[in-house]
Amino acid sequence: MKTIGLIGGMxxxxxxxxxxxxxxxxxxxxGGLHSARLLIWSLDFAPIAALQAAGDWATAGAVLADAARRLEGAGAEAILIGANTMHLVADQVAAAVQVPLIHIGDATAAALEAIGSRRPLLLGTRFTMEMGFYRDRLAARGIEALIPDEADRARLHAIIYDELCQAVISxxxxxxxxxxxxxxxxxDAVIFACTEIGLLLSPDDLSLxxxxxxxVHAQAGVDFSLG
Structure with missing residues (x-):
């Protein structure tokens, strides 16, 4: 079993x-009493969220890159960023370490391909829905991600930051x-492209x-660990 390094707190x-x-x-x-070999570097999200809001992705990326190096130094054999939005700085994080970074967008694309989806609805933060880092990665695999209108994007973003990230389930x-x-x-499908959305909705709530x-990101990490 290989050791997974998770950058968390976001x-x-x-x-x-x-x-x-x-x-x-x-x-x-x-089976039995087995559990994962897992290291977590949990960041304080408030400074990261402030950097996101300011558009200072380079500094935010440097914080995550430092976390990745610390995980690698502690024995992690692959890195997971436990958030969709912060994959905007995935290349910066990957360049900071020698071990592989398991990208949430790749795990998502593989899952969409497995169900034959080509036009999924992408739900996440405004950054994830509106900036190209996520949708372009899906498009490279022939998947055209749809997004809600501007007002709905703003409301969903507020629900994520003001409620779900603070353990408020309304x-x-x-x-x-x-x-x-x-x-x-x-x-033809729905992507819970914020790792908190599953706290609010269940797949059983939807017909799609x-x-x-x-x-799927956790599954990809375990596939690596046990592969």
Whole structure:
């Protein structure tokens, strides 16, 4: 079993999900009392969120790159960034270490290909929905990601930062997000492209197939660890 290094804390709520998922998947595959060889470097999200809001991605990337180097120094044999938005700086992080970075966009694209999706609805932060780093990576695999309209993008972004990242789960917000999804004409799947969205919605809530990025990313990490 290889050791996974997880850059977490973005937010701490979804990092908890990663920890549970990775250990459960290892136990399911190996049985008995097995659990993952896993290192976590959990960042304070408030300074990172401030850098995001200021558009200072280079400084945010330097913080994550430092975390990746620390994980590698502690014995990590691959790096996971436990957040979709911060994959905007994935190249900067990958360049800081010798071990591979397992990209959440690649895990998501593979999951979409497995269900035959070519026009999924992408739900995430405004950064993830609007900036090219994520949609372009999917487009390179022939997947055209759709996004909500501007007002809905702003509302979803607020729900993520003001509620989900702070462990607030609101039935009213759940209804709002379901309404946003219902308006997506032509979508053949839904991507939970924020690792907190799975705290608010379940795939069972939707008629369309769902790719939960936290789940598929954790699976990719375990595939590496046990492969």
């Amino acid at each position: 937010s701490a709520e979804s990092t908890t999900v990663y920890y549970q998922l990775i250990n459960r998947l290892v136990r399911e595959r190996l 039935p009213a917000s759940r209804a709002e997000v379901l309404a946003i999804i219902a308006k997506a004409a032509g979508a 197939p769902v790719v939960d990025t936290a789940i």
